[in-house]
Amino acid sequence: MKFVKNAWYCAGWSSSITRSPIDRKFMGEPIVLYRSESGAPVALSNRCPHRFAPMHKGCVKGDAIECPYHGLQFDTSGACVHNPHGDGHVPQAARLKAYPLFERDGIVWIWMGEPAQADPSLVLDSKYTAFVTDAQTFATGVGDLKVKANYLMVMDNLLDLTHAPFVHPTTVGGRPEDSVGGGLQVKFEEDESSVTSNYFVPGMPPTPQLAPMYPLPTGDFRITMRWEPSSNLAMSLTMTPPGQPDGSGVVLPLLHLLTPIDETHTHYFFAISRNVAIDNEQAHAGMMEFARKAFEEEDEPMIAACQEQMGTTDLFSLKPVLLQTDVATVKARRKVESLVKNEAAQ
Amino acid sequence: MKFVKNAWYCAGWSSSITRSPIDRKFMGEPIVLYRSESGAPVALSNRCPHRFAPMHKGCVKGDAIECPYHGLQFDTSGACVHNPHGDGHVPQAARLKAYPLFERDGIVWIWMGEPAQADPSLVLDSKYTAFVTDAQTFATGVGDLKVKANYLMVMDNLLDLTHAPFVHPTTVGGRPEDSVGGGLQVKFEEDESSVTSNYFVPGMPPTPQLAPMYPLPTGDFRITMRWEPSSNLAMSLTMTPPGQPDGSGVVLPLLHLLTPIDETHTHYFFAISRNVAIDNEQAHAGMMEFARKAFEEEDEPMIAACQEQMGTTDLFSLKPVLLQTDVATVKARRKVESLVKNEAAQ
Amino acid sequence: MKFVKNAWYCAGWSSSITRSPIDRKFMGEPIVLYRSESGAPVALSNRCPHRFAPMHKGCVKGDAIECPYHGLQFDTSGACVHNPHGDGHVPQAARLKAYPLFERDGIVWIWMGEPAQADPSLVLDSKYTAFVTDAQTFATGVGDLKVKANYLMVMDNLLDLTHAPFVHPTTVGGRPEDSVGGGLQVKFEEDESSVTSNYFVPGMPPTPQLAPMYPLPTGDFRITMRWEPSSNLAMSLTMTPPGQPDGSGVVLPLLHLLTPIDETHTHYFFAISRNVAIDNEQAHAGMMEFARKAFEEEDEPMIAACQEQMGTTDLFSLKPVLLQTDVATVKARRKVESLVKNEAAQ
Known part of the structure; x- marks a missing residue:
């Protein structure tokens, strides 16, 4: 298994980690x-x-x-501090590996590589995550699911949202013939530490999910999906009165944090939020059901089916036919390959 | 996996293939x-x-x-004819493999090998299959099941029907001590393109299944099971007034068309028919239930259990103790081996 | 798979082997x-x-x-004695392997190695097993379960009973802080053909299970767990009026007979007995429920979880941190290794 080890991954939402121990498996390593x-x-x-x-x-x-x-018994550093048997002698080798953690904005991050290199400044910037705990401005829900696929397959899905009208007809909605085509402007951006897919449809009627939140007949529809290695994606979906500056209308921030369980399984942590109707419980339940259905019932089975048909996790070895819409996913995969290579060389 | 690729296999009964796409797996290849x-x-x-x-x-x-x-979107030749994204450019490599098909007598045949060699004259002769759609003379039902075994294990089962009294006590019926023994005459025939097992019991009382269709106290009971490579078997079961020419009494034609799913799974398509009581719905339901029970509940578990105990699909490597009744199955397996070898040599 | 083949293993309780054939798998070999x-x-x-x-x-x-x-048809020696087909010829190679058995004290023992070496004097001595059928003195129940782990993992569990307060809080009972510690005296014994763990707590109040059988407020609590290669354990749990000779109070003899199914599965046969309230049906039902729960619901999931986390059956290759309480299990494992080595050398 080749993963980027020296990186921060989501270990769980703060709310899910309590005094009651839970088990996780990340990169094949069992963790409590x-x-x-x-x-x-x-x-x-x-x-x-x-x-x-x-x-x-x-x-x-x-x-x-x-x-x-x-x-x-083992303490938080992993050292064995109590042997209840016999004279209570504790062998020196009796210890559990301890993993560096960092908690901020309702997220517990874990460092899977060299503990000495676990630099908190490398955690996904708070400007992408602060909404999770900003209850003044946003109503946020979090969730997680397991995907039966390599985490890069989930990343591919997220960095190419043109799958939406085909995979999400009943959630994201929209008939393909309406929603994909001339009106859509797609732009990919890349810098040293990220790849971003931008989608823009000017003057579009709100989708079924947006309609209750957005009172005008049309608006400028934008999605930004920003990926940082190894597998954290910050997304923003906005619907803005035509011609107004982005962010001045409905803003839905999302997070898609992908942590590899093993070569063919991924722990997918998601947050979804909105800046409107933030005290409306029915709106909240609807938003969470939307997310659950879209990610669990629509994306997951499709990604898992592709993985199963591939029979390998090395996408490029299968010589996929690439489209223009694959640019972002290919750039991101190349960055991951390079990071894995660098780590191996160290 | 070593299969005879240049041959026609049953892809499905005509009635099961409609405008709604279905998935199959043949020889490890996923097919829609x-x-x-x-x-x-x-x-x-x-x-x-x-x-x-x-x-x-x-x-x-x-x-x-x-x-x-x-x-x-892909057309019937497998060519990609529509890319809904961006400028709609379709890469040249974007195509699906297309498989030659041939449809006759209610059967859709598929050619798994070189398309250029897909000669319809090699399809199982219509004299063995015409009954399926000959509603004037026959009442026919079709079905299919998956067998957890290599297709040659199913062929073995069919080419040696002496298993019937042991495996089918409640369907084919008959106590072993009555039905196997002196009265039974077994004859194997072989020509260049087929192996046939013939069973003849003169002056036998009708089996429980035949009794309602055959009014006399005894009759000449005949089964012909004719195999053609790679795995299509045409069967005929007749009960004839003593001494009369074969075919002048009750005639039950059957088909057993075996298509390898992979090394250890087989798609088994069967047709069963009768030339008597052809408008009798109760007789029809009984015949279909007989077939379902015999093939699904009796044959399949036995064949699957043998396969599981073998732990390999290479029967001969296990040095089975062969009996006189295995002659047809051994001949057929040798023919398959020779065909596989010839294809590999090409 | 490396097992000690030249040894007697429990094939089943006498009561479970009848005229109706049953299937077992021992050391990967299918047996009827x-x-x-x-x-x-x-x-x-x-x-x-x-x-x-x-x-x-x-x-x-x-x-x-x-x-x-x-x-x-095959006789009890494994020879084929009847072929119902054709002229009834039986090929000479048609035979089933026959395994030596020995039955005593309600136990059927099987010899998995060279039949010629199947010496009944090597069967676990009757002094450890006679209680099973001694209905005058003892009330005995037998049972069996499958453990998803190598048989040596089950042996480890039994030869180190310090797991009891942690794994069996609701059956064996006792808070760890009470039952493990100063009062407990542990002694390991070894001779050429056995390893024994002895546990002694003088003047202890009876456990919840013992209380109904033992009328005094305290007693001397003893457990002897004696292992003989390859995997038969005879256990005795006694509660004796303080200072009285062992055996003069409550005596619970047990057997734990472990037969490898394969590398990672074990057929675990247990007997549990008592010398008090031997005609009390409620006491008997309680004792059997205690055993079932302790072995099936508490031990088995723990042992199986360890095996699953190990990902190998070679314990020592994982360099386990060993405690003083592991002495008996390590001694026993070394004996098994040496026996396997000797057999390989023959």
């Missing part, structure tokens, strides 16, 4: 997540070094977690 | 089947060359089929 | 078990040499078993 008594998130190997039992089935006692099989 | 506006059957690779999405989840539009992921 | 007309247990390969059908789906006729596919 919990919070210490002070509330700090903790990430340790989920495999006891004694008999390889899954730690998340054990109890958290104070700051330590107890192995469910024979009761060894 | 549908009909064009003119009603002609179409078989294309079920894997879009762009992102490898399964085409059968898309829509048929006119004669073309549209990819469910990004909307590329 | 039934009883002859005289009541003697029979173990044959479960794979017909003709077409590899599973024999246990066939009928037992007299002392012979009939193949469910084409009706070949």
